[in-house]
Amino acid sequence: MNSIVRSTIVAQIGATIAIAASSVDVAPAHALAINGASSGISNPAQTIDFNDLTVGDRTVITNRYPGVTFSNLFASTYSNGSNITGRNLTNFSSGLGSGARNPFSIRFSTPRSGAAFAMVTVTGTATFTALLNGVAVETFNANTGFFGSNNFYGFTGSSGFDEIQVSIASSDNGGVIDTLQIGAAATPVPFGFTPLPGLAVSGLLSGIHRLRKQFAKERAEA
Structure with missing residues (x-):
């Protein structure tokens, strides 16, 4: 695995962590x-x-x-x-x-x-x-x-x-x-979690797909 692929993996992991962190909801309930x-x-x-x-x-x-x-x-x-x-x-x-x-x-x-x-x-x-x-x-x-x-x-x-x-x-x-x-019984979002936005999920899946293609290319050239 060359340095380019390794750097790409590190970047993808960093992006995944950033997306996950942005999904954490620490705001209290309001009324x-x-x-x-x-x-x-x-x-x-x-x-x-x-x-x-x-x-x-x-x-x-x-x-x-x-x-x-x-x-x-x-x-x-x-x-x-x-x-x-x-x-x-x-x-x-x-x-x-x-x-x-x-x-x-x-x-x-x-x-x-x-x-x-x-x-x-x-x-x-x-x-x-x-x-x-x-x-x-x-x-x-x-x-x-x-x-x-x-x-x-x-x-x-x-x-x-x-x-x-x-x-x-x-x-x-x-x-x-x-x-x-x-009023009706409340249905709060579980504390500390908000579902990932659809665009974030799409971006994550697209990044994983690109990595797979890069791995296949590297192995073919080895």
């Missing part, structure tokens, strides 16, 4: 924020309006719904005459004006592509964070209040999150949520 919208996610796989709750106000609500677990949330009957009606959930563990629990969270048994809910608070700022296995995927702050119909918050277009955590900063740190919309 788009739903911030003060008039509606939540499109075509939710499940919607929970909490109107089936028959327990008394301030009853702890945890795992009453399949696939969803709540933390620091309690049964409520607050209504703002808009998107918050009937039964709902609040982070008040006792009467309004006291006992607010922050942060509260909604956890899903499997990663979801999106989730949203209507929420009202005393005028203030709330922080919404989507997490996957305890690691933040996306977060945003929103100005929240009692009135108006543009009060849906959440995340959509995600490659996967299994929790939404909410922290409220207002005069009493309390909030009420209703109409929880849960």
Whole structure:
């Protein structure tokens, strides 16, 4: 094997490594924020309006719904005459004006592509964070209040999150949520791998073919 062929092989191997390296995806999952919208996610796989709750106000609500677990949330009957009606959930563990629990969270048994809910608070700022296995995927702050119909918050277009955590900063740190919309199960790309682009594969195969022809020529001339 002469030096030209050897150099060609080395170059081809280097190109293969470069293509493989370019296929590694180290970017974390992301999600788009739903911030003060008039509606939540499109075509939710499940919607929970909490109107089936028959327990008394301030009853702890945890795992009453399949696939969803709540933390620091309690049964409520607050209504703002808009998107918050009937039964709902609040982070008040006792009467309004006291006992607010922050942060509260909604956890899903499997990663979801999106989730949203209507929420009202005393005028203030709330922080919404989507997490996957305890690691933040996306977060945003929103100005929240009692009135108006543009009060849906959440995340959509995600490659996967299994929790939404909410922290409220207002005069009493309390909030009420209703109409929880849960998106389809997420199908994330396996971490660390993205399929090779078609052009890269074609180039690699073409290079291998040229090497085979060069080997055949060298052997014929030997």
